[in-house]
Structures are given as structure tokens and as C-alpha cells.
Amino acid sequence: MxxxxxxxxxxxxxxxxxxxxxxxxxxxxxxxxxxxxxxxxxxxxxxxxxxxxxxxxxxxxxxxxxxxxxxxxxRGRGFFEALGVGLNLDEDDLAFRVNFATIEDRTIIDRRAGRISTEEAHELAKAIQENVKISADFIFVGATGHRAVLVLKGMAKGYRVGENDPHVEGKPPYKFEYEDEESKKVAKILEEFVEKSHKVLKEHPINKKRKEEGKPVANYLLIRGAGTYPNIxxxxxxxxxxxxxxxxxxxxxxxxxxxxxxxxxxxxxxxxxxxxxxxxxxxxxxxxxxxxxxxxxxxxxxxxxxxxxxxxxxxxxxxxxxxxxxxxxxxxxxxxxxxxxxxxxxxxxxxxxxxxxxxxxxxxxxxxxxxxxxxxxxxxxxxxxxxxxxxxxxxxxxxxxxxxxxxxxx
Amino acid sequence: MxxxxxxxxxxxxxxxxxxxxxxxxxxxxxxxxxxxxxxxxxxxxxxxxxxxxxxxxxxxxxxxxxxxxxxxxxRGRGFFEALGVGLNLDEDDLAFRVNFATIEDRTIIDRRAGRISTEEAHELAKAIQENVKISADFIFVGATGHRAVLVLKGMAKGYRVGENDPHVEGKPPYKFEYEDEESKKVAKILEEFVEKSHKVLKEHPINKKRKEEGKPVANYLLIRGAGTYPNIxxxxxxxxxxxxxxxxxxxxxxxxxxxxxxxxxxxxxxxxxxxxxxxxxxxxxxxxxxxxxxxxxxxxxxxxxxxxxxxxxxxxxxxxxxxxxxxxxxxxxxxxxxxxxxxxxxxxxxxxxxxxxxxxxxxxxxxxxxxxxxxxxxxxxxxxxxxxxxxxxxxxxxxxxxxxxxxxxx
CATH class of the missing domain: 3.40.720.10 (Alkaline Phosphatase, subunit A)
Structure with missing residues (x-):
């Protein structure tokens, strides 16, 4: 039966x-x-x-x-996060889990930017995708709440890269660590991506409005969980x-x-x-x-x-x-x-x-x-x-x- | 927590x-x-x-x-016994567990020499270390009671050697078996060591005293448990x-x-x-x-x-x-x-x-x-x-x- x-x-x-x-x-x-x-x-x-x-x-x-x-x-969390938001990835893509966070004077104040709404986060993500130019093709999309996903196209070989998320508040973000030449390249790209995104985010109308309302602004990206195609x-x-x-x-x-x-x-x-x-x-x-x-x-x-x-x-x-x-x-x-x-x-x-x-x-x-x-x-x-x-x-x-x-x- | x-x-x-x-x-x-x-x-x-x-x-x-x-x-028991009595060994050492035993007419009468005291055994071990000369550097020390440890320096390659301990009383000691040229060398050294130690032991004042007191004499060594550096x-x-x-x-x-x-x-x-x-x-x-x-x-x-x-x-x-x-x-x-x-x-x-x-x-x-x-x-x-x-x-x-x-x- x-x-x-x-x-x-x-x-x-x-x-x-x-x-x-x-x-x-x-x-x-x-x-x-x-x-x-x-x-x-x-x-x-x-x-x-x-x-x-x-x-x-x-x-x-x-x-x-x-x-x-x-x-x-x-092969790391990032790839599942990316699949989970509906992205279709190639075998040589490198994916990350991202948090919208709040930074002040180089110190992380809120790792989740006051648990910003999905709608706001998606609009911020769109602004980053449209305005940030780095030395790699990337996809950046919002997931739910403060969560987002970053994909660096064709960069899978650099998967031995670290994270900038200190995992506690009151600390500055980490510098991305790396273990080899490929991950060193990725670390450099990520530093660039985070800084350029920071400029886009802090000027964005959504954050200006959040500031006026006394809410934590989503002005920084914490990136972790590098992942490549799982071996299924x-x-x-x-x-x-x-x-x-x-x-x-x-x-x-x-x-x-x-x-x-x-x-x-x-x-x-x-x-x-x-x-x-x-x-x-x-x-x-x-x-x-x-x-x-x-x-x-x-x-x-x-x-x-x-x-x-x-x-x-x-x-x-x-x-x-x-x-x-x-x-x-x-x-x-x-x-x-x-x-x-x-x-x-x-x-x-x-x-x-x-x-x-x-x-x-x-x-x-x-x-x-x-x-x-x-x-x-x-x-x-x-x-x-x-x-x-x-x-x-x-x-x-x-x-x-x-x-x-x-x-x-x- | x-x-x-x-x-x-x-x-x-x-x-x-x-x-x-x-x-x-x-x-x-x-x-x-x-x-x-x-x-x-x-x-x-x-x-x-x-x-x-x-x-x-x-x-x-x-x-x-x-x-x-x-x-x-x-990699065998002997090495742990040697570490256990406090010896610091090299990677190419070969270590054995040894019993002080009693032999009479080539027959093992007591595998533990009447559970001889630690003090007596240590003194006997010292006499062996000082008086026995064989074709290898060795360390021989007493442990607790009838137990002792033998280390053959630099002989680890001969670890495929057998034992002379018959594990029951009323039998003669075994001859050391071997499986290859290296262990054949070690077997020969061990036979030599056992015979020369036997001569030192049977003449030793401690054993003369034990004989007078009607106690089993510690006049023979039973050697087993060849061990080399464990793979930790x-x-x-x-x-x-x-x-x-x-x-x-x-x-x-x-x-x-x-x-x-x-x-x-x-x-x-x-x-x-x-x-x-x-x-x-x-x-x-x-x-x-x-x-x-x-x-x-x-x-x-x-x-x-x-x-x-x-x-x-x-x-x-x-x-x-x-x-x-x-x-x-x-x-x-x-x-x-x-x-x-x-x-x-x-x-x-x-x-x-x-x-x-x-x-x-x-x-x-x-x-x-x-x-x-x-x-x-x-x-x-x-x-x-x-x-x-x-x-x-x-x-x-x-x-x-x-x-x-x-x-x-x-």
C-alpha cells in the first residue's frame, strides 16, 4: 500500500x-x-x-x-539564503547573508536596524543595486525584515572569506578576513561594496524619514555566511x-x-x-x-x-x-x-x-x-x-x- | 552558560x-x-x-x-605505560610493559613475584639499569608493585615483536617471536636483556633476603605489550x-x-x-x-x-x-x-x-x-x-x- x-x-x-x-x-x-x-x-x-x-x-x-x-x-549558508529568496544561481556564484544594521561613529548600534520592515528593506536594496558600482557583477535583494542576500557573480573560488559582522552590538564592524589570493580579492570587493552601500543608505529618503521618527536607521550592511553551490x-x-x-x-x-x-x-x-x-x-x-x-x-x-x-x-x-x-x-x-x-x-x-x-x-x-x-x-x-x-x-x-x-x- | x-x-x-x-x-x-x-x-x-x-x-x-x-x-600498550611512569619518549622509541616474575627450573612459578613491593622493585630495576649492557640504549624503571617499564631507544621499527610472557604459571617463558628483520633484531636484544637481567636479579641482596623469608624471588622479567608513539x-x-x-x-x-x-x-x-x-x-x-x-x-x-x-x-x-x-x-x-x-x-x-x-x-x-x-x-x-x-x-x-x-x- x-x-x-x-x-x-x-x-x-x-x-x-x-x-x-x-x-x-x-x-x-x-x-x-x-x-x-x-x-x-x-x-x-x-x-x-x-x-x-x-x-x-x-x-x-x-x-x-x-x-x-x-x-x-x-558549502555555507549564503547559497541557501539566496535560493530561499528565489534567486537562480550559477555554479560559480558566491552568496552571502546580509543584515541591514545601524552604525554610528563606526560602532554597530543595532544589528537589525530596529527590525526594519520588509518593504523598506526591499526599497533600500533596490537603491543599492541601482547605484553601487563595484569591480564585480552582483545581485543584492531584500529578504524578510532586516535580512538581505548578496551574490557576487562568478566569485565562488573566493569562498574562504570571513565576515564583517561582530555578532554583538557596541563594536565596530570587522574587517573581512581571507585565507588565500581568491578570498583576498573577494574581501576587497566586499569592503568596497559595504562602503559604497553605506553612502547610498545614509542619504536615502527612507533613512531620513526613520531618523525623523526616532527609529534606528538602516545605514550599514553586515555580511556573513559565504556560501557556494551545495554538493547535492x-x-x-x-x-x-x-x-x-x-x-x-x-x-x-x-x-x-x-x-x-x-x-x-x-x-x-x-x-x-x-x-x-x-x-x-x-x-x-x-x-x-x-x-x-x-x-x-x-x-x-x-x-x-x-x-x-x-x-x-x-x-x-x-x-x-x-x-x-x-x-x-x-x-x-x-x-x-x-x-x-x-x-x-x-x-x-x-x-x-x-x-x-x-x-x-x-x-x-x-x-x-x-x-x-x-x-x-x-x-x-x-x-x-x-x-x-x-x-x-x-x-x-x-x-x-x-x-x-x-x-x-x- | x-x-x-x-x-x-x-x-x-x-x-x-x-x-x-x-x-x-x-x-x-x-x-x-x-x-x-x-x-x-x-x-x-x-x-x-x-x-x-x-x-x-x-x-x-x-x-x-x-x-x-x-x-x-x-600503537600498543608499552608506550602508555612508559608515559604513565613519567618518561619522556622520542618518536622512534619502543616501549614495553614488564613484570617482575619468579622462575624455577625454567618454569614460571609466579607471574608477579609474590606481588613484590614497589620499593623492592624499584631497587631491582636500578640494579638492572646499572649493570646490564646490551647492544641498544635502554631505560628500565619500576612502576607500582611488580610492574616495570622497558624502553629500547630508537628501536620503534621493530614493534612487530612478540612477548616472553606465557600468561599462565607452570610454563616456561616464551621465546620472543618476530615478523620481520627489524623485529628480529629487537627479539634478539630482548632475549639478551632478559638473560643478563636474570643474572643480576638472582644474585641481588633483595632476592637473597626474600628467599630467606620464604617469599617468591623476583628473578625474571616477563616482557610484553610492545608500543610505539600513538597517533594522536x-x-x-x-x-x-x-x-x-x-x-x-x-x-x-x-x-x-x-x-x-x-x-x-x-x-x-x-x-x-x-x-x-x-x-x-x-x-x-x-x-x-x-x-x-x-x-x-x-x-x-x-x-x-x-x-x-x-x-x-x-x-x-x-x-x-x-x-x-x-x-x-x-x-x-x-x-x-x-x-x-x-x-x-x-x-x-x-x-x-x-x-x-x-x-x-x-x-x-x-x-x-x-x-x-x-x-x-x-x-x-x-x-x-x-x-x-x-x-x-x-x-x-x-x-x-x-x-x-x-x-x-x-
């Missing part, structure tokens, strides 16, 4: 015991009737996206979960012979999904932020399930709450995700579907960053074995029937339950 | 059910209130130092637990960017710790034997924790009791270790520390040697997830939240909880 599959990744889901939650984790504390129902009829476990003890980025973790060895595949030996869709769609708002994860062959959808209202419209995403999943065999649904704000060390917010976001999942399971035939729910990594509130704690994993749907677990949470997952597995086995296990694996041997 | 780490290895900890202990293992039977407390607030699991089904030596197991692939790293790609301390100290009495394990960059301490009274002063070791750990980020505490006599097939003794030793751990946890801030407790391998009483049974593993301290386990023992570890992992993941998991890992990806 062939089934369809839905892989739901709640970004940064895993956590550690939180004192103010009576020693429970946010997932254990949250009211999650829909995920608990799936836990009861399905099977739980823990997964290490890369390996025990190795914290993963969102990009490397998603690659690993989709079956790609990140140590072989990964075979697209996910070809490897598994499935039609696959992704419902994602976050550019980086969109980029990963595009790189491995998913059609990517971002329904109106899906922002990747705390204000995201989770039900809009659920509706899109249900709708796409008519046309596709495999759906990947990404939900970002659980991760943000961990980064912000805000357990209450993380609980809210998990409960929002549970409603999203509730909508999906009410509107599909679960007997004909395999649903897996996990995170790409843990983002414990106490760490305010990704950790290597293993990530809760749930698989439910037609044919799935059941274990003795009663609810979805870190502790229950420890006694779940899946045991502790590497992230790379999630998709094969799903595909097998979906009737889409091939026997090896006779 | 950065935490400090204490890795406690109770040598040979794991065991099998023992009939006279109502089918419990020594660890399950022993009264271990301190480890049980840590089990309740922490997380348990099982670890295979090398791989399921593969029994490990103490040297290879420690290498594996510290993150080094023993198949790539290990990067010191532990550099890899993890920590200041690391080891509290160890056993020469072999001291040698491993030195080889990977630990500062090694042996407090007075710590002997590695049943009479060891465990509290002295605990005090040293607490003291060192002021200056170091990572402490490795090794406790040997649990292993000896397994080798001796003495479950009662093993229980005593485990209870002694529990008091040692009790002292430590009473005198540190557990919220700011990660403690891991495990063995380097199992030494089941019924086997009287190392087995491949997985080893109980406990991790507790600030931020650590809890599971449903209540006490530290083989059976509880089987349902622990860590699951079953390879030994090489213990340190990365600790370092992640200590806030000292680096994310791979963005």
Missing part, C-alpha cells in the same frame, strides 16, 4: 528542564492534545540530527534530516521518486528545500515569526496533499522563543503548532498518511542557541507500530519505540511506512 | 547477573546513595566503548571515550579548548591521559589497588576544579575485583567509589558542573576479564534532562534516556551540556 507523507519540523523544538515550569520542558508543559493523540496511536523516539554531542545549524540539520551528509554537502549528489525527489512540496516561510530553509528539489510554497500570513499564521500553513498542506506525495512543513517560531530564552513564548508557539497539526489531522485520511513530527535541533531556553540535546521524534499514521508512550515530550520520547536514531533515518523510515522503499537483496 | 565537567571512570564497572547476589549485578546490589541521587536528577544510558560485541582494553577504551578512534590511534591527531585539551587534569594512579591510564594533553595528578594514598584512598582522590578533584575546566577521575579497583571473580569485593569497591562521588558532589556546585560516571568497559566476575557487555552511563548536573530512572545499575541504564551510544559520544555530550561545543552550520 502506498501512502503519502508529511514531515513536520518544529524548528528548535527540543529543550531542557525549565525551573519555572516545575522542571518540565516547554514541550512537556504545553497543552498539545493533537500531538499527544498522535503519540498514543503512533511511536516516539529521539533523533540526533548530525550525531550525539554535535549541535547543528538549521541548514545542516535539515540537510541531514533529508538524508544528505552535511559534511559532504554543505541527487535530488530528494529523484532519489525517492516522489512529488514533493515544502510549506516554509524562512528563507534559509526554503533554500535547502529548493536545493534538493522541493516545490516551495509560502501561504499568505506565514512569516516565520511569532505572528505567523499557522492555520494558513496547515490549510496549504492539506491542499497540496492532493497533488503531492510528500509534504515538508516547517514551523520557525519555536526556535526563536528558545533563542530569546522565553519558555512561556515557546509554550505558546508549541500550542500554536499543535493547533496547526490538529487542523491537518482533522482534514486528511490518517490511515493513508504517515506523519512525522520532530525538530531540526534543540534550542534550549537556557542555552539561547542550538544545542546537541537529542530531538523528540514522533511517527504516526497508517501501519505505524505503537509503543507505551502517552504524550509528546522529551521524557516520553526517551522511552519510545523508535529508540535513539540519527536524523538521516527519519525519511527512510517514513518512506518505508509509505510503501516507497526498495528491498535490497532477494 | 559555561560549565565545568568531571568524567569519572570506574574501571571495569559493568557486570553480569551474579547468582549469589540474587541475580543482581554488583552495581545493582551495592548501596550507592550518591550515584542513585545523581541518577534520579540526571539521565542514564549504556555505552559501548568501541562497538557492541567488541571487548576493549583499558587503554583502547579510554582512548575511545576521549574521542580517539583506537583502531587509528593505538590533536590533543584533547586543544580540540576542546579546555584546561584538563586527570586524577589517576594506574600507570597505563596515566599514560593515556598524558598522551592526550591532561595534567596528571596522583594524590598520596591513591594506589590503584584495593587499598586506595578514594577520598584523597575526591579531595584532589574538588581542589583541581578551581583551576581546571575538565577533570578526569579514574578509579581502578572495581576492575581488579572483576578480574578476581570476587563479587563481594567488587561491591565494596563500588561502595567506596560511591563515597568518593558523595564527597565530590557535596563540595561542588552541581548546577555549574556536568558529572558523567561510567566504566571504561565491563569486567564481569564470571568472565574474570573484560567483556563487551555495554557499560552503565550516568550524566547529571546543570541543564541535564531527566528520565524516569531511579538508581544507577545495569537494568535501570537500559531504560535510561541516553539510550545506547558509543563511548566516543560521551565527551561531546558532556561538552555540549558544558556550553563548549561549536555549532556546525547556521
Amino acid at each position: 502506498k501512502r503519502k507523507g508529511i514531515l513536520i519540523i518544529l524548528d528548535g523544538l527540543g529543550d531542557r528542564p525549565v525551573k519555572e515550569l516545575e522542571g518540565k520542558t516547554p514541550l512537556e508543559y504545553a497543552k498539545t492534545p493533537n500531538m499527544d493523540k498522535l503519540a498514543k496511536i503512533g511511536i516516539l523516539g529521539q533523533q540526533d540530527p548530525i550525531a550525539p554531542g554535535q549541535p547543528a545549524g538549521s541548514d545542516t540539520a535539515h540537510l541531514a534530516i533529508f538524508g544528505y551528509d552535511p559534511y559532504q554537502t554543505y 549528489p541527487m535530488k530528494f525527489t529523484k532519489q525517492w521518486k516522489v512529488k514533493a512540496a515544502a510549506v516554509v516561510a524562512t528563507a534559509l530553509v526554503k533554500g535547502v528545500a529548493r536545493a534538493i528539489g522541493f516545490d516551495v510554497y509560502t501561504p499568505d500570513g506565514a512569516t516565520g515569526e511569532y505572528n505567523t499564521d499557522a492555520i494558513a500553513k496547515a490549510k496549504k498542506v492539506v491542499e497540496l496533499l492532493n497533488d503531492y506525495d510528500f509534504i515538508f512543513l516547517h514551523f520557525k517560531p519555536t526556535d526563536a522563543a528558545g533563542h530569546d530564552n522565553n519558555p512561556k513564548r515557546k509554550i505558546e508557539m508549541i500550542e500554536m503548532a499543535d493547533k496547526m497539526i490538529g487542523y491537518i489531522i482533522k482534514n486528511i485520511n490518517l490511515e493513508e498518511t504517515i506523519i512525522a513530527i520532530t525538530g531540526d535541533h534543540s534550542t534550549p531556553c537556557e542555552v539561547k542557541n542550538h544545542s546537541a540535546d537529542p530531538v523528540p521524534l514522533l511517527i504516526a499514521g497508517g501501519g505505524v507500530r505503537t509503543d507505551y508512550t502517552e504524550s509528546f515530550g522529551e521524557r516520553e520520547c526517551m522511552r519510545g519505540g523508535i529508540g535513539r536514531v540519527r536524523g538521516k533515518y527519519i525519511v527512510p523510515m517514513m518512506m518505508d511506512l509509505m510503501g516507497r522503499t526498495e528491498k535490497f537483496g532477494a | 559555561k560549565r565545568k565537567g568531571i568524567l569519572i571512570i570506574l574501571d571495569g564497572l559493568g557486570d553480569r547477573p551474579v547468582k549469589e547476589l540474587e541475580g543482581k549485578t554488583p552495581l545493582e546490589y551495592a548501596k550507592t546513595p550518591n550515584m542513585d541521587k545523581l541518577a534520579k536528577i540526571g539521565i542514564l544510558g549504556q555505552q559501548d566503548p568501541i562497538a557492541p560485541g567488541q571487548p576493549a582494553g583499558s587503554d583502547t577504551a579510554h582512548l575511545a571515550i576521549f574521542g580517539y578512534d583506537p583502531y587509528q590511534t593505538y 591527531p590533536m590533543k584533547f585539551t586543544k580540540q576542546w579548548k579546555v584546561k584538563a587534569a586527570a586524577v589517576v594512579a594506574t600507570a597505563l591510564v596515566k599514560g593515556v591521559a598524558r598522551a592526550i594533553g591532561f595534567d596528571v595528578y596522583t594524590p598520596d594514598g591513591a594506589t590503584g589497588e584495593y587499598n586506595t584512598d578514594a577520598i584523597a582522590k575526591a579531595k584532589k578533584v574538588v581542589e583541581l576544579l578551581n583551576d581546571y575546566d575538565f577533570i578526569f577521575l579514574h578509579f581502578k579497583p572495581t576492575d581488579a575485583a572483576g578480574h578476581d571473580n570476587n563479587p563481594k569485593r567488587k561491591i565494596e569497591m563500588i561502595e567506596m567509589a560511591d563515597k568518593m562521588i558523595g564527597y565530590i558532589i557535596k563540595n561542588i556546585n552541581l548546577e555549574e558542573t556536568i558529572i558523567a560516571i561510567t566504566g571504561d568497559h565491563s569486567t564481569p566476575c564470571e568472565v574474570k576479564n573484560h567483556s563487551a557487555d555495554p557499560v552503565p552511563l550516568l550524566i547529571a548536573g546543570g541543564g541535564v534532562r531527566t528520565d524516569y530512572t531511579e538508581s544507577f545499575g545495569e537494568r535501570e541504564c537500559m531504560r535510561g534516556g541516553i539510550g545506547r551510544v558509543r563511548g566516543k559520544y560521551i565527551v561531546p555530550m558532556m561538552m555540549d551540556l558544558m556550553g563548549r561545543t561549536e555549532k556546525f552550520g547556521a
Whole structure:
């Protein structure tokens, strides 16, 4: 019997015991009737996206979960960001993640320029693209909020370049480091690009208006995450012979999904932020399930709450995700579907960053074995029937339950 | 948040059910209130130092637990023994573990010369170093008890040499085997060394006195464990960017710790034997924790009791270790520390040697997830939240909880 599959990744889901939650984790504390129902009829476990003890980025973790060895595949973040904003790149392009930031007296005051709006940032990006001339062809476009993407055409060989982002406020921007002649060239181009952009930005009407309104001006670019074409030996869709769609708002994860062959959808209202419209995403999943065999649904704000060390917010976001999942399971035939729910990594509130704690994993749907677990949470997952597995086995296990694996041997 | 780490290895900890202990293992039977407390607030699991089904030596197991692939790293026991007694060796040296033994009519009567005292053995070793002349430069020094170390300077290429130790009493010593021209040279030198040492030993006043007292004389050398410089790609301390100290009495394990960059301490009274002063070791750990980020505490006599097939003794030793751990946890801030407790391998009483049974593993301290386990023992570890992992993941998991890992990806 062939089934369809839905892989739901709640970004940064895993956590550690939180004192103010009576020693429970946010997932254990949250009211999650829909995920608990799936836990009861399905099977739980823990997964290490890369390996025990190795914290993963969102990009490397998603690659690993989709079956790609990140140590072989990964060539830096920038390329996925660029794919994620819809750019089509060539094999010799070099791409960067960029922040609009606020600088004053050569000191970074705000790394996100007061979280400038997407509309303003796109207009500023357009001004830079039109007015800045440097000794390389480039593409510069806004993403969401303060985020933007820079592509240096044909400069891939210079990928060993550093960043100018000090990653904290109150410091001057770094000078771009380099490791060889090619990256030295790129570093010089980037310095030039940043200075010329700075001149365009500080005179731009949007910034003059922001200044008048007392808002941080977006007068500087912080550039990091040099990335080149990832080494994807075979697209996910070809490897598994499935039609696959992704419902994602976050550019980086969109980029990963595009790189491995998913059609990517971002329904109106899906922002990747705390204000995201989770039900809009659920509706899109249900709708796409008519046309596709495999759906990947990404939900970002659980991760943000961990980064912000805000357990209450993380609980809210998990409960929002549970409603999203509730909508999906009410509107599909679960007997004909395999649903897996996990995170790409843990983002414990106490760490305010990704950790290597293993990530809760749930698989439910037609044919799935059941274990003795009663609810979805870190502790229950420890006694779940899946045991502790590497992230790379999630998709094969799903595909097998979906009737889409091939026997090896006779 | 950065935490400090204490890795406690109770040598040979794991065991099998023992009939006279109502089918419990020594660890399950022993009264271990301190480890049980840590089990309740922490997380348990099982670890295979090398791989399921593969029994490990103490040297290879420690290498594996510290993150080094023993198949790539290990170059024989002798080198670690030599490092462990404080020798500084060159890359082309060849080192051996030596036993003082008793021979009569070309038959080994006692492989440990009546467990001769350290003082006597050191004096005998000195006599050999001063009086034996062979066709190679050598260093010969006593270790603890009947143990000694021989180094042949510049002879590393002859490492494919065998041993003269028959490993049982009532047999003549073996002739040294060899596999190539270089090891043939070494075998010849060793035969010469053993015979000339035999002459020095049998005439030595210490042995004359032992004979008069009816004690076995230390009149022969059993040589084994040829070892050359291990292949350590990067010191532990550099890899993890920590200041690391080891509290160890056993020469072999001291040698491993030195080889990977630990500062090694042996407090007075710590002997590695049943009479060891465990509290002295605990005090040293607490003291060192002021200056170091990572402490490795090794406790040997649990292993000896397994080798001796003495479950009662093993229980005593485990209870002694529990008091040692009790002292430590009473005198540190557990919220700011990660403690891991495990063995380097199992030494089941019924086997009287190392087995491949997985080893109980406990991790507790600030931020650590809890599971449903209540006490530290083989059976509880089987349902622990860590699951079953390879030994090489213990340190990365600790370092992640200590806030000292680096994310791979963005």
C-alpha cells in the first residue's frame, strides 16, 4: 500500500528542564492534545540530527534530516539564503547573508536596524543595486525584515572569506578576513561594496524619514555566511521518486528545500515569526496533499522563543503548532498518511542557541507500530519505540511506512 | 552558560547477573546513595566503548571515550605505560610493559613475584639499569608493585615483536617471536636483556633476603605489550579548548591521559589497588576544579575485583567509589558542573576479564534532562534516556551540556 507523507519540523523544538515550569520542558508543559493523540496511536523516539554531542545549524540539520551528509554537502549558508529568496544561481556564484544594521561613529548600534520592515528593506536594496558600482557583477535583494542576500557573480573560488559582522552590538564592524589570493580579492570587493552601500543608505529618503521618527536607521550592511553551490549528489525527489512540496516561510530553509528539489510554497500570513499564521500553513498542506506525495512543513517560531530564552513564548508557539497539526489531522485520511513530527535541533531556553540535546521524534499514521508512550515530550520520547536514531533515518523510515522503499537483496 | 565537567571512570564497572547476589549485578546490589541521587536528577544510558560485541582494553577504551578512534590511534600498550611512569619518549622509541616474575627450573612459578613491593622493585630495576649492557640504549624503571617499564631507544621499527610472557604459571617463558628483520633484531636484544637481567636479579641482596623469608624471588622479567608513539591527531585539551587534569594512579591510564594533553595528578594514598584512598582522590578533584575546566577521575579497583571473580569485593569497591562521588558532589556546585560516571568497559566476575557487555552511563548536573530512572545499575541504564551510544559520544555530550561545543552550520 502506498501512502503519502508529511514531515513536520518544529524548528528548535527540543529543550531542557525549565525551573519555572516545575522542571518540565516547554514541550512537556504545553497543552498539545493533537500531538499527544498522535503519540498514543503512533511511536516516539529521539533523533540526533548530525550525531550525539554535535549541535547543528538549521541548514545542516535539515540537510541531514533529508538524508544528505552535511559534511559532504554543505558549502555555507549564503547559497541557501539566496535560493530561499528565489534567486537562480550559477555554479560559480558566491552568496552571502546580509543584515541591514545601524552604525554610528563606526560602532554597530543595532544589528537589525530596529527590525526594519520588509518593504523598506526591499526599497533600500533596490537603491543599492541601482547605484553601487563595484569591480564585480552582483545581485543584492531584500529578504524578510532586516535580512538581505548578496551574490557576487562568478566569485565562488573566493569562498574562504570571513565576515564583517561582530555578532554583538557596541563594536565596530570587522574587517573581512581571507585565507588565500581568491578570498583576498573577494574581501576587497566586499569592503568596497559595504562602503559604497553605506553612502547610498545614509542619504536615502527612507533613512531620513526613520531618523525623523526616532527609529534606528538602516545605514550599514553586515555580511556573513559565504556560501557556494551545495554538493547535492541527487535530488530528494529523484532519489525517492516522489512529488514533493515544502510549506516554509524562512528563507534559509526554503533554500535547502529548493536545493534538493522541493516545490516551495509560502501561504499568505506565514512569516516565520511569532505572528505567523499557522492555520494558513496547515490549510496549504492539506491542499497540496492532493497533488503531492510528500509534504515538508516547517514551523520557525519555536526556535526563536528558545533563542530569546522565553519558555512561556515557546509554550505558546508549541500550542500554536499543535493547533496547526490538529487542523491537518482533522482534514486528511490518517490511515493513508504517515506523519512525522520532530525538530531540526534543540534550542534550549537556557542555552539561547542550538544545542546537541537529542530531538523528540514522533511517527504516526497508517501501519505505524505503537509503543507505551502517552504524550509528546522529551521524557516520553526517551522511552519510545523508535529508540535513539540519527536524523538521516527519519525519511527512510517514513518512506518505508509509505510503501516507497526498495528491498535490497532477494 | 559555561560549565565545568568531571568524567569519572570506574574501571571495569559493568557486570553480569551474579547468582549469589540474587541475580543482581554488583552495581545493582551495592548501596550507592550518591550515584542513585545523581541518577534520579540526571539521565542514564549504556555505552559501548568501541562497538557492541567488541571487548576493549583499558587503554583502547579510554582512548575511545576521549574521542580517539583506537583502531587509528593505538600503537600498543608499552608506550602508555612508559608515559604513565613519567618518561619522556622520542618518536622512534619502543616501549614495553614488564613484570617482575619468579622462575624455577625454567618454569614460571609466579607471574608477579609474590606481588613484590614497589620499593623492592624499584631497587631491582636500578640494579638492572646499572649493570646490564646490551647492544641498544635502554631505560628500565619500576612502576607500582611488580610492574616495570622497558624502553629500547630508537628501536620503534621493530614493534612487530612478540612477548616472553606465557600468561599462565607452570610454563616456561616464551621465546620472543618476530615478523620481520627489524623485529628480529629487537627479539634478539630482548632475549639478551632478559638473560643478563636474570643474572643480576638472582644474585641481588633483595632476592637473597626474600628467599630467606620464604617469599617468591623476583628473578625474571616477563616482557610484553610492545608500543610505539600513538597517533594522536590533536590533543584533547586543544580540540576542546579546555584546561584538563586527570586524577589517576594506574600507570597505563596515566599514560593515556598524558598522551592526550591532561595534567596528571596522583594524590598520596591513591594506589590503584584495593587499598586506595578514594577520598584523597575526591579531595584532589574538588581542589583541581578551581583551576581546571575538565577533570578526569579514574578509579581502578572495581576492575581488579572483576578480574578476581570476587563479587563481594567488587561491591565494596563500588561502595567506596560511591563515597568518593558523595564527597565530590557535596563540595561542588552541581548546577555549574556536568558529572558523567561510567566504566571504561565491563569486567564481569564470571568472565574474570573484560567483556563487551555495554557499560552503565550516568550524566547529571546543570541543564541535564531527566528520565524516569531511579538508581544507577545495569537494568535501570537500559531504560535510561541516553539510550545506547558509543563511548566516543560521551565527551561531546558532556561538552555540549558544558556550553563548549561549536555549532556546525547556521
